Amino acid sequence: MTISSENPASPAATAVDFRTVDLRGQSLTLAALRAAVPRAQGQTVADAEEKVHHIISAVRQGGFVALGELAQRFDGVSQDHPLVPREALASALEDLEPSVRGALEESISRARRFADGQRPRNIEVQLGDGAVVAQNWVPVARVGLYVPGGLAVYPSSVIMNVVPALAAGVQSIALASPPQKEFGGLPHPTILAAAALLGITEVYAIGGAQAIAAFAYGVAATEAGPALEPVDVVTGPGNIFVATAKRLVKGVVGIDSEAGTTEIAILADSTAQPRLVAADLISQAEHDPKAASVLITDSEDLAAAVRTELDRQAAATKHSARVREALSGPQSGVVLVDDLEQGIAACDAYAAEHLEIMTRDAPAVAARIRNAGAIFVGDYSPVSLGDYCAGSNHVLPTSGTAAFSSGLNVTTFLRAIQVVNYSRDALAEVSGHIVSLSGAEDLPAHGDAVTVRFS
Template sequence: MHTIDLRGRTHTSAELLALVPRAAVDVAVASEAAAALIDEVRTGGSEALLAQADRFDGGRPPALRVPASEIADAVSTLDPAVRRALEETIRRVRLASAAQVPPNTVTEIGPGARIRQRWQPIARVGLYVPGGKAVYPSSVVMNVVPAQVAGVTSIALVSPPQRDHGSHVHPVVLAAAGLLGIDEVYAMGGAGAIGALAYGVDDLGLEPVQLVTGPGNVYVAAAKRLIRGQAGIDAEAGPTDILVVADAAADARLVAADLISQAEHDELAAAVLVTDSTELADAVVAEVERQVALTTHRERVTAALTGGQSAVVLVDDLEAAAAFSNAFGPEHLEIQTTDAEAVLAGIQNAGAIFLGPHSPVSLGDYAAGSNHVLPTGGQARFAAGLNAATFLRSQQVVEYTEEGLADVAESIAALSATEALPAHGDAVVARFS
């Protein structure tokens, strides 16, 4: 891991943004290929999806729509320990997601004038569950549960077929879907699957969705960008990242383990330590070297940690650490300091925040109850992670009586005249003529 030394001077926000290490990922470079794959699906339907599965995923599945019996079999044959883990994760995520549903309210603006605020769930959504370097039944939970909590009634789930499983969707992914009552599952992946969700596939009976959520590779991200407008999207997911703010009191062994845990995802994953202690920095670097040699995916982890996107950042104090973190906008932020709450007070931008030595990011990836579908690539500076509100639309219901309208009729006439839109004012005046 290379070192970025910010000690000795105060940096502006613009300077910090320029210093932030990032993976060299450009979604635009995949746009042309993603657009071609989407067009293939729009014109070729099921046959195009089967051909793409053969070219890019785990081979042509026996059927694109997974039979209900196959989902039931996956549930019945699921390892009991994995089933218990999934059921407990579902329970926890459901509890935390319920807290994200805003209440309907009524605001009395004045006599005879009120606005009702209501939150209307999207009727139909498409959820993408990746299946590249790893298989993610946990992502089934993280996508489905907040949608269900929000009140979504129609859910289509897609995941690439796996060569190791006879070109079927991974059985644990199917089991997770089954445990959640999802019976509309398709064996498809990549940009073509995103296009299929957005535009529908007539010969498959796949109806278009209104919103597409879930992480994926750069082609999935490019496809989501391309279909935006035809359907909504949650975000364009990129490589994962973790930023750890730590002081001299932190345990170097645990900090190193957490950095490695996220570097395990992808060669482009970012792992960043920000600290005011050179002693801790040196200890963490030594621990990383020791632990990487012992980890299963050591080549992948080494590539991530030695890439330009990963670094040890030295700062003068924890206030400067918070400022750098805000510029970075981490997907996952860990705070391992003597007074974590004091650091938290200075944090504005983060996808999810983990306080203290016993709240590792791995906890959030699986069983914390929080959602692990989070903004990457600095998008936490302006976006939130997947949550129940993602699947809700804010609607204001305006209800005025004659008295209420009369109170603002003069104001409306004045403003409409100023904007050279007199018919707007006339529409109000007509009600009192």
């Protein structure tokens, strides 16, 4: 494996230091591939755990007082109670720019159609006369949805969280987003408008790990305002502290996934258009200086052309400094592979949050990918489409967790309950087997619970 950070195309002062990981000529195990692909170095979930433990403990012990102190510390705002007044929601929707409202409505419409199609069907299986086992999908009672703040505003994340919860049939929905000093300690008005557009009235100005803690454990009422009742499931993306908090409360509540800082991988061959590849890498680097942008290709010529485009486009984009920092970080770079087979293996080892396929016969290649949060096929399915208007969900697993986690969807808010209904004759038919197995496991009372019914 060769790693370099050479980029002779542009002056050092403005160049994107997009490093190279060269896997060509090597036969690597899955473990070696996972170690080789670009990953963030520095702060990890483990590093954040101690800080998040303190935040969770503070919220559990101090309630709204602690939340107010944390809002002052992290957000620079003073608050007696974080519940957003309903009139603020209505006002935000009334003041929303018409073009933005139209875009949100279109995004909601497409997301609803996709979410409605995701709901699994209940099943009933008859295993014999009078022997019926069913599986019913039932929504959780209450959910807490987190919408991040920070370097950008994410009304689209309101849609991505709320729509599948509504499609699942959840009756109680609470939403939290960081308080903003410039908006009087309330979340960004576009966030509030999106919530109002979806009929969500329980919105809190709480950010970060403290929001996850408040959802998981609840907060008792005070003279300043009503209680924040605990939820059954917490969903939504965020930074490393949000992802860590979700990991720490998992088991107290359900979570969607540990959706941290965004990442994109692009599997491309010589047929890919360098300007499109570069634009898509930059689109995700725009989120955060720690965002990951990875190109996996068997074409040195494409890699060189993409580097040139990255320098040109990064210099011209609004958040140029942020983009260059993300693209130059250890979490980003080009991975050179021998061929498509090794490229697919590298993709599965990386398990990207967003994976674009820009190759010959892209649909066939996409069908072979096993590990990704979402796959975007061909030149006209950029990640930006999925961020806003594809109908898919953009709350997706990051940091390799797509190897075992799914993106946010309707089933996140559902439980599969099995229902067993046997008649006397149906139980009698298998009673001997139950007695035999209970004896084999040295649990004779299990068998007795059956035979007593026929004494």
